[in-house]
Amino acid sequence: MGSIFRAFILVLLIAMPAGQARSAPEPGAFVEEFAGKAISLVSDKSLAAEERRQAFGDLVETYFDMPAIGRFLLGRYWRVASDAEQAAYLKAFTDNIVYTYARRFDDYRGQKLVVDSSREDGRFNVVSSRIVDPNSNQDYRLEWRVIDSNGAMKIVDIVIEGVSMSVTQRQEYASVIQSNGGKVQALIDALTRQMAGLKSSGG
Amino acid sequence: MRRVAIGTSLALFMLAGCASQGEQGDGAVYDPIEPANRLVFAMNDAVDTMVLQPTAYVYKEVIPAPIREVVRNFLDWLSSPLYIANSALQGDLEGLEHNASRFVANSPMFGLVDNATGLGLERRPEDFGQTLAVWGADDGPYLVLPLIGPSNLRDTTGLVADYFMDPINYIGGDEDARFRYQIARKVVGAVDFRAQNFAHINDLKATSVDYYARVRTIYKQRREALIRNNTPASASASGAESSGEFEEFQPTNAPIEQSGKRSSD
Numbered sequence: 001m002g003s004i005f006r007a008f009i010l011v012l013l014i015a016m017p018a019g020q021a022r023s024a025p026e027p028g029a030f031v032e033e034f035a036g037k038a039i040s041l042v043s044d045k046s047l048a049a050e051e052r053r054q055a056f057g058d059l060v061e062t063y064f065d066m067p068a069i070g071r072f073l074l075g076r077y078w079r080v081a082s083d084a085e086q087a088a089y090l091k092a093f094t095d096n097i098v099y100t101y102a103r104r105f106d107d108y109r110g111q112k113l114v115v116d117s118s119r120e121d122g123r124f125n126v127v128s129s130r131i132v133d134p135n136s137n138q139d140y141r142l143e144w145r146v147i148d149s150n151g152a153m154k155i156v157d158i159v160i161e162g163v164s165m166s167v168t169q170r171q172e173y174a175s176v177i178q179s180n181g182g183k184v185q186a187l188i189d190a191l192t193r194q195m196a197g198l199k200s201s202g203g
Numbered sequence: 204m205r206r207v208a209i210g211t212s213l214a215l216f217m218l219a220g221c222a223s224q225g226e227q228g229d230g231a232v233y234d235p236i237e238p239a240n241r242l243v244f245a246m247n248d249a250v251d252t253m254v255l256q257p258t259a260y261v262y263k264e265v266i267p268a269p270i271r272e273v274v275r276n277f278l279d280w281l282s283s284p285l286y287i288a289n290s291a292l293q294g295d296l297e298g299l300e301h302n303a304s305r306f307v308a309n310s311p312m313f314g315l316v317d318n319a320t321g322l323g324l325e326r327r328p329e330d331f332g333q334t335l336a337v338w339g340a341d342d343g344p345y346l347v348l349p350l351i352g353p354s355n356l357r358d359t360t361g362l363v364a365d366y367f368m369d370p371i372n373y374i375g376g377d378e379d380a381r382f383r384y385q386i387a388r389k390v391v392g393a394v395d396f397r398a399q400n401f402a403h404i405n406d407l408k409a410t411s412v413d414y415y416a417r418v419r420t421i422y423k424q425r426r427e428a429l430i431r432n433n434t435p436a437s438a439s440a441s442g443a444e445s446s447g448e449f450e451e452f453q454p455t456n457a458p459i460e461q462s463g464k465r466s467s468d
Contacts, residue, residue, distance in 0.1 A: 068452065068455045104406065149454035150456050163424045166449075168424070170230075171416055171417075173412070175413045175416030176412050176416070190412040190413075194411075201409075
């Protein structure tokens with residue numbers, strides 16, 4: 001999603017000291033658990049870039065409701081898309097998210113994620129946290145939108161300094177589809193092209 | 204001077220009021236002149252690539268981080284009168300006290316050292332665009348301004364009002380010198396901002412499928428957060444507002460008949 005955020009996220013992912021994981025299904029703890037695992041993944045220098053990306057992808061699939069996020073990002077175009085387009089889009093979208101986040105892992109500089117509080121917001125829980133950077137006195141505010149659906153907790157959005165990554169991505173995708181006559185295939189092509197570009201430039 | 208500033212701003216405020224049409228629902232940005240905006244955006248992007256980015260790179264590599272921090276502190280301190288005035292105009296007593304205290308804490312060193320943040324008084328920028336929002340003005344149409352970047356009618360109005368509200372405009376007699384000073388301040392601010400967010404902005408560009416649309420929605424969301432002073436949306440808006448677009452979010456394992464209906468819009 002948004003890259004500014006992406007960077008921060010990585011950071012966060014990176015940020016929690018491992019071992020905070022608790023089994024209690026409390027949203028704050030759930031976020032801490034994800035961040036802890038992500039940080040230990042990023043800090044693990046023994047993994048090759050490809051292995052690390054793979055492991056990060058698995059982690060994201062576990063903690064985020066990726067198919068639902070993908071549907072949400074497409075908005076009203078989801079139902080316009082054919083089954084084949086839906087499947088191709090979900091794959092391109094998920095690959096894209098994982099790839100673009102994972103490429104910033106090397107930027108990790110020991111930042112920590114501190115969970116402050118959690119509040120209910122309709123069907124969701126919103127977990128407030130901060131990224132604390134040891135090299136700067138400026139914290140970043142970060143909120144996680146978490147949903148508990150039939151006993152399975154999942155993260156559905158991250159909001160960095162007031163900017164929601166899901167909303168940002170959603171508006172961007174809508175713009176691509178609109179400027180291509182409402183064709184979802186145009187978005188799939190754009191995502192695929194963009195990934196190929198990043199890979200060839202060594203990003 | 205205050206009277207002049209308020210008169211100007213009121214006129215502009217009414218202008219903003221006339222033109223504001225609200226948004227097209229679902230969080231989309233109202234952008235009636237998108238083709239023109241895209242053109243200016245592309246030109247700004249070219250200036251960024253050719254001028255701003257290289258300058259910011261050199262600045263970042265040549266000037267040590269503590270000096271850049273001093274520059275940032277000083278620029279922020281120069282804007283203190285605007286922060287204070289706009290907090291007052293918004294009727295935000297807590298913000299007024301916050302920004303006045305910051306000014307007092309940082310003035311002994313002419314704003315070069317930001318003591319206030321260490322005292323728990325973080326930066327809290329206010330501008331007349333935010334003031335107009337607090338007074339009830341809508342964003343109005345999205346505008347991309349040459350060299351200045353993303354804005355909207357309300358915030359452009361605010362920029363003009365802030366310019367006239369700035370006490371620096373009423374000090375000394377040399378108008379040219381004042382103008383040069385204002386330009387220099389903006390240019391240094393832009394270079395510093397670009398340097399501070401160097402990798403992030405490059406990444407924002409590299410990973411987007413529609414850079415223009417991405418920046419457009421980020422601008423809107425960021426401004427909304429600043430207007431709310433970073434408090435959660437639910438605190439200021441009505442309860443239903445806070446989930447916003449997420450009202451239609453359907454988790455994967457939700458009952459199927461619902462997910463089909465609810466996501467239509």
